[in-house]
Amino acid sequence: MYLNIDAKKAATYDAIVVGSGISGGWAAKELTEKGLRVLMLERGRDLKHVSGYETAMKDPWEFLHRSRVDNIAREEYWASVRTGYTANEPTRYLFENDKENPYLEKRPFDWIRGYHLGGRSLMWGRQSYRFNERDFTANLEDGHGVDWPIRYKDIAPWYSYVERFVGVSGQKEGLDVLPDGEFLKPMEMNCAEKKVKSAIETHFPGRHMTIGRPAILTSPTKIHTDLGRAQCQSRNLCSRGCPFGAYFSTQSATLPAAAKTGRLTIVTDKIAYEVIFDDKLNKAVGVRVIDQNTKQHHEYYAKILFLNASAINTAWLMMQSKSKRFPNGLGNDSDQLGRNIMDHHLNAGASGEFEGMEDSYYYGRRGNGIYIPRFANWGNDNKRDFVRGFGYQGGGSRQGWERGAGMKGFGADFKEALTEPGKWTFNIGGFGETLPDSNNRMRLSDQKDKWGLPVIEFDSGWGENAQRMRIAMMNEAANMLEAAGAKNIKTRNDLTKNPGIGIHEMGTARMGRDPKTSVLNGNNQVWGAKNVFVTDGAAMVSSSCVNPSLTYMALTARAADFAVRELKKQNL
Amino acid sequence: MGSTLSAPTMAAILREPGKAAPSTFSLTADQQTMLADIAEAIIPTTTTPGAKAAGVGPFIELMVKDCYSPEQQDHFRKGLVAVDEASQKAYSKSFVALSNEQKHAILTQFETAAEEEAKASRQAAKAKDVDAETGQIKEEKKKKSDPPVPFFPLTKELTLLGYFSSEIGATKALRYIAIPGRYEGCVKYEKGQKAWAT
Numbered sequence: 001m002y003l004n005i006d007a008k009k010a011a012t013y014d015a016i017v018v019g020s021g022i023s024g025g026w027a028a029k030e031l032t033e034k035g036l037r038v039l040m041l042e043r044g045r046d047l048k049h050v051s052g053y054e055t056a057m058k059d060p061w062e063f064l065h066r067s068r069v070d071n072i073a074r075e076e077y078w079a080s081v082r083t084g085y086t087a088n089e090p091t092r093y094l095f096e097n098d099k100e101n102p103y104l105e106k107r108p109f110d111w112i113r114g115y116h117l118g119g120r121s122l123m124w125g126r127q128s129y130r131f132n133e134r135d136f137t138a139n140l141e142d143g144h145g146v147d148w149p150i151r152y153k154d155i156a157p158w159y160s161y162v163e164r165f166v167g168v169s170g171q172k173e174g175l176d177v178l179p180d181g182e183f184l185k186p187m188e189m190n191c192a193e194k195k196v197k198s199a200i201e202t203h204f205p206g207r208h209m210t211i212g213r214p215a216i217l218t219s220p221t222k223i224h225t226d227l228g229r230a231q232c233q234s235r236n237l238c239s240r241g242c243p244f245g246a247y248f249s250t251q252s253a254t255l256p257a258a259a260k261t262g263r264l265t266i267v268t269d270k271i272a273y274e275v276i277f278d279d280k281l282n283k284a285v286g287v288r289v290i291d292q293n294t295k296q297h298h299e300y301y302a303k304i305l306f307l308n309a310s311a312i313n314t315a316w317l318m319m320q321s322k323s324k325r326f327p328n329g330l331g332n333d334s335d336q337l338g339r340n341i342m343d344h345h346l347n348a349g350a351s352g353e354f355e356g357m358e359d360s361y362y363y364g365r366r367g368n369g370i371y372i373p374r375f376a377n378w379g380n381d382n383k384r385d386f387v388r389g390f391g392y393q394g395g396g397s398r399q400g401w402e403r404g405a406g407m408k409g410f411g412a413d414f415k416e417a418l419t420e421p422g423k424w425t426f427n428i429g430g431f432g433e434t435l436p437d438s439n440n441r442m443r444l445s446d447q448k449d450k451w452g453l454p455v456i457e458f459d460s461g462w463g464e465n466a467q468r469m470r471i472a473m474m475n476e477a478a479n480m481l482e483a484a485g486a487k488n489i490k491t492r493n494d495l496t497k498n499p500g501i502g503i504h505e506m507g508t509a510r511m512g513r514d515p516k517t518s519v520l521n522g523n524n525q526v527w528g529a530k531n532v533f534v535t536d537g538a539a540m541v542s543s544s545c546v547n548p549s550l551t552y553m554a555l556t557a558r559a560a561d562f563a564v565r566e567l568k569k570q571n572l
Numbered sequence: 573m574g575s576t577l578s579a580p581t582m583a584a585i586l587r588e589p590g591k592a593a594p595s596t597f598s599l600t601a602d603q604q605t606m607l608a609d610i611a612e613a614i615i616p617t618t619t620t621p622g623a624k625a626a627g628v629g630p631f632i633e634l635m636v637k638d639c640y641s642p643e644q645q646d647h648f649r650k651g652l653v654a655v656d657e658a659s660q661k662a663y664s665k666s667f668v669a670l671s672n673e674q675k676h677a678i679l680t681q682f683e684t685a686a687e688e689e690a691k692a693s694r695q696a697a698k699a700k701d702v703d704a705e706t707g708q709i710k711e712e713k714k715k716k717s718d719p720p721v722p723f724f725p726l727t728k729e730l731t732l733l734g735y736f737s738s739e740i741g742a743t744k745a746l747r748y749i750a751i752p753g754r755y756e757g758c759v760k761y762e763k764g765q766k767a768w769a770t
Contacts, residue, residue: 071638359760401741410728411614
């Protein structure tokens with residue numbers, strides 16, 4: 001391709017960030033604030049903060065099918081419908097049409113994507129927990145996967161750094177298993193939750209229940225209001241996009257911060273499919289992209305690259321980036337690229353009903369629930385038939401009109417009964433750690449998508465450790481509800497959901513101490529291509545059982561700091 | 573059919589590539605009237621407006637058309653016919669001409685029959701599909717398509733959805749606040765206060 005010098009110069013930046021989701025936003029913010037001119041590439045469409053949230057202010061009756069999935073959507077969003085919520089009318093506009101963006105399943109995989117500016121930072125679950133000290137030594141202890149190249153103490157200051165900017169609400173508990181962070185005011189538990197908390201902590205020494213720790217502004221500080229963010233209005237419609245900027249997203253927080261520097265360029269609709277590696281210079285010099293609408297190819301150049309396309313698509317991009325130095329894909333000397341896919345396994349737990357507390361109710365809708373930190377294989381709890389552990393999320397509420405479908409009868413009395421709140425119910429569901437296993441992988445298939453790019457084939461399963469853990473997840477949930485006096489307890493262990501269902505996919509380009517067994521070093525640099533950094537879920541070495549986004553953010557801020565220092569030393 | 577293309581074929585030809593075919597399910601005017609009456613019998617006008625005022629009849633028709641399989645649509649239509657036949661048999665009148673008490677009696681028959689039907693298929697399914705020890709849903713269960721939901725429970729469930737998520741249902745029969753502004757975990761509830769709509 002002929003490119004004149006000026007054109008090449010115009011397409012040259014200090015840094016390119018591929019992806020605009022939760023970690024890409026952080027990379028852009030940190031790098032621009034440290035003085036770099038940054039190009040952020042997004043494969044999907046532009047989506048403006050507030051005005052782009054097309055369903056955010058709709059009332060329930062404004063949805064044609066009252067939020068449900070119709071047959072056409074069921075066919076087009078064939079992967080997204082598997083979650084049971086992402087393809088629903090209020091949020092569907094933020095998820096991908098799977099028919100237009102197909103993938104293959106050698107073993108089934110629930111791949112839930114959001115191709116637009118901001119990525120899944122707009123629809124994430126917002127739960128923000130730190131990994132604990134043992135999460136970073138777990139692989140070393142039990143021999144699954146490789147050892148993390150960093151420890152809790154290496155990332156702890158970066159957790160604090162990102163938490164203060166993000167705005168995480170939570171209650172300090174002083175627990176080793178769930179380290180405290182820099183919290184805004186905690187949200188309140190309701191009466192049933194207070195009752196269950198007290199019962200769990202009385203009957204099960206070593207177990208705890210705390211209010212969830214979401215990235216939601218309960219008591220915003222100047223850091224937040226300066227960006228135009230406001231306090232949560234308790235609508236619990238977060239995943240439609242928040243017009244108040246109350247939860248953390250790329251649009252509400254990192255993008256305005258990066259834009260303030262005047263050094264950020266955003267280019268949407270450009271699918272990055274190859275990192276250009278210069279075999280003579282022995283480093284990456286840019287990326288090749290295809291415009292998703294015009295199908296025209298472009299090249300962009302930079303001194304450093306941050307790959308933040310999400311775990312699966314970052315690995316996909318690297319697998320396509322072949323050079324003399326890397327014939328099997330960028331950084332893939334170890335053959336670990338695209339392997340070790342992890343997620344969290346869900347849909348095991350229990351629910352129950354409570355008699356009484358009929359004179360209590362709640363006001364407002366809380367976009368948060370309770371959290372029961374891991375207790376299995378922790379402290380004195382060491383007689384399990386599985387390794388690692390699980391936490392629970394859930395909460396209490398009073399039954400609404402929906403209970404009517406399961407009640408006998410109809411007519412005037414039936415209607416009147418449904419206009420009042422029903423019994424208190426309580427639900428807890430586990431989030432289980434999955435193990436790194438090199439047989440859980442993705443490949444580039446021979447099939448091509450509409451841009452001529454390889455379609456991904458998944459070949460990944462939950463594994464036996466998860467299957468055994470799930471029995472405990474189900475039974476312990478029931479035990480705790482029973483101890484709290486719940487009635488009509490129903491247990492569940494639904495294995496019809498596949499890896500990916502937690503939407504926490506990670507591990508496809510793991511960090512490590514040894515280039516023979518990992519793709520990235522302890523600073524998230526690609527082994528053998530030190531000016532390329534990967535700081536999304538791909539970098540994860542183990543999964544813990546806590547929601548991972550906060551860790552991606554902390555790793556990104558840490559790596560960006562390192563990258564800029566190295567750049568200044570002219571080491572990159 | 574001759575040389576004319578059927579409506580579904582035309583729709584299949586005209587639709588954009590990659591787009592699924594829209595359903596052609598529809599009800600006759602008589603069936604529409606009857607469906608609205610059934611919904612009103614389930615959620616009648618009391619001190620607050622009922623299902624008819626909230627447009628639940630047309631809503632159910634739309635939902636059955638857009639969200640259910642052809643088998644379920646067929647089952648639903650047969651259910652409407654059966655309700656009318658039962659009315660003719662018991663009172664020699666069509667359903668819409670019955671008194672409120674008579675409508676209630678006919679629909680109670682259908683509710684009872686559906687319970688029996690559901691109980692039988694639940695028992696059959698339980699033995700086959702759920703592993704007794706682990707509580708896990710067995711592999712075969714995932715592939716099998718479920719039998720259609722009986723007419724009455726489907727209509728009842730859609731009536732509740734259509735009514736309580738309507739503007740009338742949410743704001744008159746229930747309490748709806750679009751922007752609560754704050755969350756309080758424990759507030760006093762007094763009998764008679766409406767439940768929150770969402």
